[in-house]
Amino acid sequence: MKVRKEQKRLLAAEIGAAILQGDYRPGEWLRQIDLEEAFAAKRFDVRSALTQLAASGMVTHVENRGYRVAQPDLNVVREILAIRTLLEVEAARQALPNIGPDELKKIKQAQQIFEDAVARGSKADQANTNAAFHDEIYRHATNQSLASLIVEIRNRARPGPIALWPSNAELQRSAAHHVEIVDAIESRDLAALVAAVRRHIVESGANYPARDLGPVKKTSAASD
Numbered sequence: 001m002k003v004r005k006e007q008k009r010l011l012a013a014e015i016g017a018a019i020l021q022g023d024y025r026p027g028e029w030l031r032q033i034d035l036e037e038a039f040a041a042k043r044f045d046v047r048s049a050l051t052q053l054a055a056s057g058m059v060t061h062v063e064n065r066g067y068r069v070a071q072p073d074l075n076v077v078r079e080i081l082a083i084r085t086l087l088e089v090e091a092a093r094q095a096l097p098n099i100g101p102d103e104l105k106k107i108k109q110a111q112q113i114f115e116d117a118v119a120r121g122s123k124a125d126q127a128n129t130n131a132a133f134h135d136e137i138y139r140h141a142t143n144q145s146l147a148s149l150i151v152e153i154r155n156r157a158r159p160g161p162i163a164l165w166p167s168n169a170e171l172q173r174s175a176a177h178h179v180e181i182v183d184a185i186e187s188r189d190l191a192a193l194v195a196a197v198r199r200h201i202v203e204s205g206a207n208y209p210a211r212d213l214g215p216v217k218k219t220s221a222a223s224d
Contacts, residue, residue: 012049022123026071094141110136170205
């Protein structure tokens, strides 16, 4: 009788999936002891998984400090955000004349859905409802290719697979920006709408990688 071998656990894939769904922000340090607890794994297996993720480029190994989630070049992020600002401001300009009472109602619904996600949704919910709010506005732009290009550029500008806010305060700031955008649309104030869209892109904490919080204390869990 053959003894069935236990299937090998793909821990690197599990940690990688957690990174992709936003459980860890770009630039965030990954303490091995925390990963052992979160994934109910042995230290050796966590080390091996981190080594695999470093080889794939998903995490970065910093000598004498440990591992952190890979983060993009900030200069590239800023340059792409500048392009995104130009595109979204133009889309807002084009959309405003085409937004009537019925269209505004749907935009307000999208705004409320995002606020609900801020209050009790997952990180993925927050990212998806935030994007849906903006898409609901820009789909009224005269140039539909512009709306599609915005989605592509938004994904390129993002420092991670999904939009992630570093704190609840940053989430609340984005929600407040949405209110400003909706108020400008409702009042038909193009100048205010342009200013609100530009401010939202430039100030959103979701558009930048996590700040470097400084050296991690030297422990067996965070060391090489």
